Amino acid sequence: MVTNFNNLKIPISGDVLEVYSNLGGMDDFDSEGTCFSFWSVEKILAEDNSKAELTFFADFLIYFHLYGFKFENDKTSSIHIYWGEKQIEKIANSFEDFFEIFLTVPEKH
Secondary structure (H helix, E strand, O other): OHHHHHHOOOOOOHHHHHHHHHOOOEOOOOOOOOOEEEEOHHHHHHHOOOOOOOEEEEEEOOOOEEEEEEEOOOOOEEEEEEEEOOEEEEEEOOHHHHHHHHHHOHHHO
């Protein structure tokens, strides 16, 4: 797993490793009825946004907006919604915070 991200020169935090070690992601455009698609590592690698500030890992309504993580330190990455080039909104300080928001405050995402 780490090797895959390192091949793209993407800094990886412990919470990213934990999430992808446990969940892995969904098949392309599979949203399980929620319109939220959590990408597999393979899709992240295929998108190759390694030169960007954010590493995209999910989308809503097939790319209506994207979710990206930003490496903060060895333990955590913050989570952001990407609405477009000039519109990036930080929504969580970590993946743990993100999933709590996702499960308890659906209108936030």
